[in-house]
Amino acid sequence: MGAMTETDPRAAGVCPERLARIAPWMDRLVAEGRLAGLSVTMQRRGQTVFARACGQADRDRGTPFTLDTVTRIYSMTKPLTSVAVMQLYEQGLFQLDDPVARFLPEFAEMRVAVGGNRAKIETEPARRAITVRDLLTHTAGLTYGFMEATLVDAAYREKGIDFLAREGTLAEMTARTAAMPLLAQPGSAWNYSVATDVLGHLVAVLSGRPFADYLREEVIAPLGMADTDFHVRPDLMPRFCACYIYDRERKLRRYDDSVETAYAQPPAIASGGGGLVSTAGDYHRFCRMILNGGEIDGRRLLGRKTVSLMLANHLGGDLASMGTPRFAETSYTGIGFGLGFSVMLDPAAAQIVGSPGEVAWGGLASTAFWIDPSEDLAVVLMTQLIPSSALPIRKELRVLTYAALVD
Template sequence: MTLRPAKKEDYMETVTPESVGLNSTQLERIGQHLDDRYVSPGKIPGYQVLVARDNQLCYHRTSGLRDLERQTPLTDDTVFRIYSMTKPVTSLALMTLYEKGKFALEDPVHRFIPQWRDMRVWKAGAWPLFDTVPCARPMTVRDLLTHTSGLTYDFLRASNIDRAYRKQGVARPEPGYTLEDMVNQLAALPLEFSPGEKWNYSVATDVLGYLVEVISGKPFDRFLQDTIFEPLGMGDTGFIIRQDQEARFASCYQRNTSKALELTDDGQASAYRDRSFHSGGGLVSTTADYFRFCQMLANGGTLDGERIIGSRTLEFMTANHLPGAVDMSEFAVGSFSETAYEGVGFGLGFATKVDPIANGYPASEGSFYWGGLASTLFWVDPVEDLIVIFMTQLIPSSTFNFRGQLESLVYGALE
């Protein structure tokens, strides 16, 4: 199959909101809100938002700029850094191998990464002098999928372990750096806690990408192309920006101390043009492409006759796997992730809504979702048969509560 960018008709409005039980006047509040509160005051450069119900797109809006310095308008085919919205893609890719009997969730990770057999847990000290103790039990593949592995992120700045990650450059995409380099670095560093004891956002999904390589025998990027992107026609999704995509690649920004937008990565001179680190959290994509992925999820693992994963496996992945079915507020540590913790559980690569009342926002129980560092987000609501995708390029995603605001606006439009 030849990869192609998703066509405009794949994501432009195709049905009226009323025909799928949504109020068009209420939906128009989404664009008004985002334009008035974020684009006009210069809080974000621009955005795209998409709402679909019953597998039919009923609301789509593109507004603002993709490049402030060049004053380039954001267009329907703009390419975005989706960062951790890669994680559900990576987790699903690995679980296609689970469906083939290639591994079990309780398999120890050292079965596939032998140098991790003697991983230890931090007790005291700072890099490079640590006092450690043995793990209470071996780390499993389930621990990686659920972020209960004991790994961490360098940017969390919450412990001596994430400081060691910064010192060692763990999971930093320097030229020539690979997934194998990362797992070798991690073999020499202690865990934050013994596997299974807590939830902590981490490089675990990057490790899943390495497991895909080891188990499948294919490079991670090639496996994603063959297993997900080509069957779904996601021709604009990958780890690098091709030459034919450069003109459409958005620039990325952060707010400085004066609350003005500051360029962090120029879309026309980006490091994404040549990267060797194909991480579990580093894809670029378009709204149209990610809509194809979400449609497949909403359809129980299939789209346009292409079965990507079994419906029962997907249902299993999006259930709450936290011990005792607790929510994240009872089990998570760390200073950051792509979700609020109250009323939210975690499955195999997805957050899942377990209590909308405790969460404070009205997406249905069983809705599953995630987001990305540059404030992108999606969710799928199987109860209401809803898909929502939001794209912008503002780091970090904790700057504004786009998810909560969009939940209020979208569910307010349900008839």
């Protein structure tokens, strides 16, 4: 999708003077060397009221960061995968409380870690089966190897459980995951995990099509997300950006090149949890579909009641009440989780401006989005800095954007 065009913000109930605070904030981030480049885009009441990019997509090559720069969106892939899952739900192929083992038998008779050491993890039987909803809400007891906090995390690393790996298959990686002990009893705790990658394999099994094909044909293409895929097409490579990390002196250092990159080729495994690249304009298409209750430009991807179900909190309380989360692309207090998104429950408890019912998520490289149905608002932040916890830019941007709403 091409560059987004701004309209008069006043027509959408947004104050131009307050909105103008975002640009100098962006410029400072680049001038101070905290980010190489970024874009911020904001839509309200179906109109683009702010669309700006600054800085560089590749500092070594002097490539500017633009509104149509192609970025690695990592975990912002998860909501699209969740939409694919719920499309199959609408076709009557499963129920949310169905055991996953009904479709993926490798998840039968799971065991849960209760102690031990690196040489031998002590386990007990799972008290109940993992359900599809457990996977959608990260309450299945799965984890990520990069957490480096528990024996199960270490076991994931030792067994090479990485859905962004450049070899193997989605089915093989899912089977490897199912062979691991669970971190917690199913449904008992919230733990960010490879669950959405497993859901990608579930989509493949239920649809009878490779997951990447299904997502492209049934979600990405109908949404009109022309620049979104699991790799960067040759014609899009000039718009692809480099990715950065901080060195020990907090200076930006290149993590992945914009040209010499694995993203130039299709991956062995299509990661439903973190494999996509996209643009600001493309991701706004997804946000607009959610705001419209499952439809965009006359094309319906989901029923409005299904979207409402996805946007509801499916936890017993907030993330903080579901054990002790070790990592998330959001804060824990006052934030719940739906079917593929975090859900704002209480802005005061979360200590950030926002609206109850607003959904959001982010990616490893500091990208983020949020969708606020009560305000008919969507904001997308694109940049490329790993990890996403390196800067508080998401919170800062939330304050800047919400402060501009006047009607």
